[in-house]
Amino acid sequence: MSKENDRDVLLYAPFESFVHTTFWHKLSQIKLEVDKLKEDARSIWGCYTCTTPPAMCSVHVDFSSFNHDFQDQPLALPMLGTIINKNTLESFKEYDKVQLLEEYGQNLLSSITTTEALKNPTLLSRFILLTYADLKKYHFYYWFAFPAMNLPTIKLLSPPRKLNSVFNGDQMQQLLDAYTNIKDWKQRPFFLVQVQSGNVSIRPLCDINLLNQRPHKENENNITNSLYLGFADPSVLPANPGWPLRNLLALVLYHCKGILGKQLQLVALRLQKCGDGQSWSVFSSLVLNIELPTEENAPPKATPSWIGWQRNEKGKFGPRLAKLSSSMDPAKLAETSVQLNLKLMKWRLVPDLDLDVVREIRCLLLGAGTLGCAVARTLLAWGVQTITFVDSGTVSFSNPVRQSLYTYKDCLNGGRPKAVAAAEFMKIIFPGVNASGYQLHMPMPGHTVGEVMLPEVKKTVLKLEQLIEDHDVIFLLTDSRESRWLPTVIATSKQKLVMTAALGFDTFVVMRHGMRHQMKDVAVAPDDLQLGCYFCSDVLAPGNSQVDRTLDQQCTVTRPGVSSLAASLVVELMVSVLQHPLRGHAPAEGVSDTNKTASYDSQSALGIVPHSIRGFLSSYEQMICVSHAFQNCTACSKMVIQEYQQQGFAFLMAVFNNPHYLEDITGLTEIHQKSEDAEVWELSDTSDTD
Incomplete structure (x- = not known):
């Protein structure tokens, strides 16, 4: 595909992992005191955010990732993950990564095809963490995967627009208030944005069938009635939404057959600190106008495949290495x-x-x-x-x-x-x-x-x-x-x-x-x-x-x-x-x-x-x-x-x-x-x- 045509295709900003040193300390403790020689998969939590400025599209894990329940913080977006810690470096290298991604992709597909993801939208964003912990040297080999369906090509009908070119000031404030007042953290990542009589509100993702009958009327820059598919966007790129959009669109392909091959408008919600350093603004959010693939090109008629392994620092598909021995407190390392x-x-x-x-x-x-x-x-x-x-x-x-x-x-x-x-x-x-x-x-x-x-x-x-x-x-x-x-x-x-x-x-x-x-x-x-x-x-x-x-x-x-x-x-x-x-x-x-x-x-x-x-x-x-x-x-x-x-x-x-x-x-x-x-x-x- 030519570079000129690339502008007409929806491309996604991939997730980047950020592992706090406390995560490795907690993993070491669990390995020594609980898991020992066991290599069983363990559920953990990660989180990302649609606020700037953090690192672009970054998923954070730390010591609290091992908690049984997600440790909620204001505007934090939960991501359920699975860690598999291997006993040897050889078994880490030889692990079948393709099969692992396929296995967890099928679990994700099950959540999409049933009503699970509609009730709990956080199930659309997951990650796998394959690790090997060398506790003698305090070297940690790790590889993140963020499973996503390999979707058919989705066209951009027009370049992404800033939200203020579509919504007026009052509507943007209504959108901000509605989003920040969401109490259930499970509903924060994905939602619907509804405009009725010029007023903006947020509806839960379980109302996604409304997309099949959405009205849409525009009057210059003032939308009076419309329904958008919305998501909290961790990306800061001006033309590329973040990785979570992939599985959200997969959900649409399975549950909204009536709009396949048609136009769909999205709100990529991005929050930015105002000049006072206290309040938030949705000014940097984007509105995307896309065309969904036809039913013949969309799952389940086209068997889905799965992608998502993270590239390393060299830009290649491969694991990363965290060396903590030099950064740890020597006395703590000795202990x-x-x-x-x-x-x-x-x-x-x-x-x-x-x-x-x-x-x-x-x-x-x-x-x-x-x-x-x-x-x-x-x-x-x-x-x-x-x-x-x-x-x-x-x-x-x-x-x-x-x-x-x-x-x-x-x-x-x-x-x-x-x-x-x-x-x-x-x-x-x-x-x-x-x-x-x-x-x-x-x-x-x-x-x-x-x-x-x-x-x-x-x-x-x-x-x-x-x-x-x-x-x-x-x-x-x-x-x-x-x-x-x-x-x-x-x-x-x-x-x-x-x-x-x-x-x-x-x-x-x-x-x-x-x-x-x-x-x-x-x-x-x-x-x-x-x-x-x-x-x-x-x-x-x-x-x-x-x-x-x-x-x-x-x-x-x-x-x-x-x-x-x-x-x-x-x-x-x-x-x-x-x-x-x-x-x-x-x-x-x-x-x-x-x-x-x-x-x-x-x-x-x-x-x-x-x-x-x-x-x-x-x-x-x-x-x-x-x-x-x-x-x-x-x-x-x-x-x-x-x-x-x-x-x-x-x-x-x-x-x-x-x-x-x-x-x-x-x-x-x-x-x-x-x-x-x-x-x-x-x-x-x-x-x-x-």
């Missing part, structure tokens, strides 16, 4: 990326994994040395958001090679406080973590507290009590036995989950402390099966182990790999405990089956939940052990907890200053005496025999 691998576990491997409880757990790490650093890094990998360090030491030159949260600079000028340096480095690794550090000198049994030290020790105890109260899981990672006693007592009293990791030269022990349940009607292990704490296997009270120690005894001397093994296991054990329905009260693997009921299932979503794990690097072995609470335990027994709760700091001072106090109140002194008496009697019996 979503951290969660990605964790959420992938739920897709196939562990669907019942509760990541929220892990992310929201508040962890207090007592000790920021080799174990503390390794535990913190593993907690970070599990997505834990709140991690607090407590340590009394400073970073020395021997630390950075074994303790992963410190660098050489932390050792200079006498060394930075470990807890503070560790918390700061955690934020360098991942800015989204809530990490903090406190330098506290832990009061310990057998470490005498003089009058001068009393205020500082009392302040430290109060701070430690508050920290334990504010956290959910307490990790005991210090390098001496007695430094674990005070936090064990406080945490047991406050019903906190306590995790312990301790190292030898080539051995380690990892365990969770047993918790006594104070609630009734809860299926937990009975008292005789109560799991023990770190001190339950000892018959000696913790004392001052810092006295008279050589250099090798003052330092933690272990094979370098032992701490990583223990740190990984203690965190994995904590996560397994959190996945069990009974949490910290979960029974341990190895408890005798004679007292075990169905509610004592020791399995969590991640497997068994042992009490303690002992490792031996020399033989590359691990053992799962169970030990029950010792009624004379110096840390978790009822006598100790009762004394702490009743006497408070006075009880603690007695323990700090008297190395035998704990043994006396727990009955260990009596046990020792009976043991010595038994030895004496045994020796006496032996002497008599001789």
Whole structure:
């Protein structure tokens, strides 16, 4: 067809897509948390407008597109869409786009041939969005299609005219008022414009049969009686209406057989801001005078075909690519990326994994040395958001090679406080973590507290009590036995989950402390099966182990790999405990089956939940052990907890200053005496025999 003849043919301005970044964020969330590996089609909303100046013929989608109902806004024109998100780039590329367009075109045709589109005109404007989301790089491949019937040639009988060349000022104002007062957003995109006795009104599209009997009389520029087919036109081109007109004309071809091959007048409604920036004008609207095809050339005698795939930035039919990694807030990108691998576990491997409880757990790490650093890094990998360090030491030159949260600079000028340096480095690794550090000198049994030290020790105890109260899981990672006693007592009293990791030269022990349940009607292990704490296997009270120690005894001397093994296991054990329905009260693997009921299932979503794990690097072995609470335990027994709760700091001072106090109140002194008496009697019996 020649260029001269092109002026006589109705041509349409195609839709352009505008995807807000919030749309991709919402799609990522749905992919990770809801759809996972599913590729099912999902209904979404888009919108366009007949107002200027937006981008020409643009369809907008954002986070609200995934709402169940359309989020109505003044003058917004809804567009119902379908998104199909593929799991791989290959399946995205190989998807049969022709078949997809044909399938949704037939759905559109069904709405046209029935009365659905007449009752709900928004069904005439739809879109398809085929996507692939690369959530590692935050690259989104996408391709929009706006299905439209490939209509036979429709002639323009005259060039498009501005509305003010046909309607007078009062009529244009009446048209504007009638349109802006449409309350039902389903009726905004397509309608009829009726002129009776010079007055303009809008009729719903379901009255389209009136076109078969329309009167039309013109008196210069003043129309007295007429009926127009109207639509909200997103185009700003002076001679080309927007894409929605295609399917509106298809509707006419099916429902208005009486005017096929005849003239039809259209109002392409375009709203423009007035000079005051507040009110609207229809001045830029167009009036189109077209000739419809004859019945022989129109559907259904001519089988309809479908078009609508959007061209890319190069003007070719193909997908587009949105790269969000460079435009996203780096901290937010880091946060979503951290969660990605964790959420992938739920897709196939562990669907019942509760990541929220892990992310929201508040962890207090007592000790920021080799174990503390390794535990913190593993907690970070599990997505834990709140991690607090407590340590009394400073970073020395021997630390950075074994303790992963410190660098050489932390050792200079006498060394930075470990807890503070560790918390700061955690934020360098991942800015989204809530990490903090406190330098506290832990009061310990057998470490005498003089009058001068009393205020500082009392302040430290109060701070430690508050920290334990504010956290959910307490990790005991210090390098001496007695430094674990005070936090064990406080945490047991406050019903906190306590995790312990301790190292030898080539051995380690990892365990969770047993918790006594104070609630009734809860299926937990009975008292005789109560799991023990770190001190339950000892018959000696913790004392001052810092006295008279050589250099090798003052330092933690272990094979370098032992701490990583223990740190990984203690965190994995904590996560397994959190996945069990009974949490910290979960029974341990190895408890005798004679007292075990169905509610004592020791399995969590991640497997068994042992009490303690002992490792031996020399033989590359691990053992799962169970030990029950010792009624004379110096840390978790009822006598100790009762004394702490009743006497408070006075009880603690007695323990700090008297190395035998704990043994006396727990009955260990009596046990020792009976043991010595038994030895004496045994020796006496032996002497008599001789």
